[in-house]
Amino acid sequence: MKQKRPALKDIASKLNVSITTVSFVLNGKGKEKKISDEVIKKIQDYTESINFKPNLVAQSLRTGKTKIIVFMVEDISNYFFAKLARIIEDIAYNKDYKVLFCSNENDDKRSRELINLFYERQVDGFIIIPSAGIRNDIDDLIKKNVPVVLFDRYFPDLKTNYVVINNKDAANKATRHLIDNGFKKIAFITTDVKQTQMLDRLKGYEECVSQAQLSSNVLEIPFKDVNSDKGKGLIHSFITDHAEYDSVFFSTNYLTQSGLEVIKDYNPNLLNELGIITFDDNDLFRIYTPTISAVSQPLQEIGEKLMKIMLNMLKEKDGSDSPQEVVLNAELIQRDSSKDR
Amino acid sequence: MKQKRPALKDIASKLNVSITTVSFVLNGKGKEKKISDEVIKKIQDYTESINFKPNLVAQSLRTGKTKIIVFMVEDISNYFFAKLARIIEDIAYNKDYKVLFCSNENDDKRSRELINLFYERQVDGFIIIPSAGIRNDIDDLIKKNVPVVLFDRYFPDLKTNYVVINNKDAANKATRHLIDNGFKKIAFITTDVKQTQMLDRLKGYEECVSQAQLSSNVLEIPFKDVNSDKGKGLIHSFITDHAEYDSVFFSTNYLTQSGLEVIKDYNPNLLNELGIITFDDNDLFRIYTPTISAVSQPLQEIGEKLMKIMLNMLKEKDGSDSPQEVVLNAELIQRDSSKDR
């Protein structure tokens, strides 16, 4: 026996006032709208006593606002994204917004479906890690005046809000750090993803080795194989075929995880001989043996910037401000794996 | 210039038909409602051409369904929950449901707020890891006929759907495994949380050591300190004060992470001497040195069961089926850290 939730109507008839009056009082406009203290109190007391909660769906329909923000990443179960999700969620929560998380697998079709789906649900804004082929979908959203902020990567030819880190610079510093510690044959293991974040990291590495007149040694793993045995196989042959490499720079944390597994299987001693450095820190790297040096993205700062831009757009009447392009700096955390040994 | 999204009304007037007709056609009821093929085609062609999407908020208001399920866990950035979230999300996605993730920090106040908030938003169902004190809130939801499934833990005195693992049995097996491998002074490090999952794990450990006529050595870390330096300090003194312990059983994965860090800091060699086993597997444990033995919860199975129960309730007219109580078995994954050394 599902008893119906009370609506304004029910309260109004119960208390012999109009729906309007109830609505005004519940929205704190009682004074402003000259409702008498007596009536205000009557309504407040009663709604509290029955623990009345307005129907937010109806509210959304009427106001056009849902107070929901979508946070779309590659894979919400990945450490980096999950941590960031928590930060975003907390900020949103304080501002009375809810966050819908979803994973697009860096796949265009899925990204597109998710965007449409949430657009239909009238979400108020999108924070998105875009997959490579959805430039136009993002553009459409912006044209429809929906608040959008990209992060981690962006489309150079599209004017949008975005928050990224200085990938090239960070990769450069990490490579330089290896060189400074005496490593000479540095391998760079990355994915075949052709998006800004990866291209910039590659560029940072290549510029640095070339400047130091060292050779460039790059392995590109197809994105779809990144966590599979196939991917691990590729890393394995790359390393075993080139016994001369004295160090490895992984371009992203899920590659590092596979990489460590492969190295450990192949030759555990190598873990202590090879110089290792990775993009994206992880709690694991701090307690691994050896501890793994990492380029750490400023999660808190990224989250705060993203939400600041988003909340700002949500406040504006016409979001006609020029897009914000934020580039933050990552920090190189030096641990044992990149020490000269 | 935000141009308004088209509504049924606009389509209807554009094509000189009624709103009703458009609605019928878009819902695939054209044939059933005897709309002529000609009109059906006209409407379909037009709505496709302008890529019309109905307003789901309005739809929800009318139908009372939002097609949204809430998935509430302690901390969405925790490996175990994040993995499960992905599984749930995928299943839901295929059934045309969306999932809202949120973290309650195992805190009653926050849990309560989240439940209310989503209830107001008319979500169709809740999948919840309950914090200790929200028994009555859960009960209220159920009384209001809202589909609810608990997991990981439950309230023994409340008839609800739940999916858990056999914690006592799993802890028992893990302890036995250590004993079988020659460990005699086994420490159990857990939290002070007094909920079924933790109590059962403790019970499993205690029964096993007592049966083997070994001593029981338990450290309870206050939940709020679990990931802080204070928690690490407690672990540190527990271990250093008791040099006689030859093995440690961690009751949950975030404790293990802190524990490994402490042990490594204190005396790296200990990592290879101490027997170590943990509840909740993690990719990290497979590649750690030593590899860490773990009680692995059947994530896929848990996710499937949860969604099966949930989807079933969502289908029913009156959810008057008796609650499902599912207890799954966890798997002990033996790795190097629990080998006799």
Place this chain on the structure above:
DNA sequence: TCGTTAAACTAAATCGTTTTAGTAGATTTA
């Protein structure tokens, strides 16, 4: 004393759907 203003409300439109209960006209039945 009459017009004006303020106080304290309320009726009804609106948001964009779904769905029930029609209707008008053509065709069939008896």
Place this chain on the structure above:
DNA sequence: TAAATCTACTAAAACGATTTAGTTTAACGA
């Protein structure tokens, strides 16, 4: 030929809020 049945639609209520544009009564000013 009148009643019944179909076909192909449509009007309008309903979901539960917000908000505009009133209305009524009392008080005030000149």
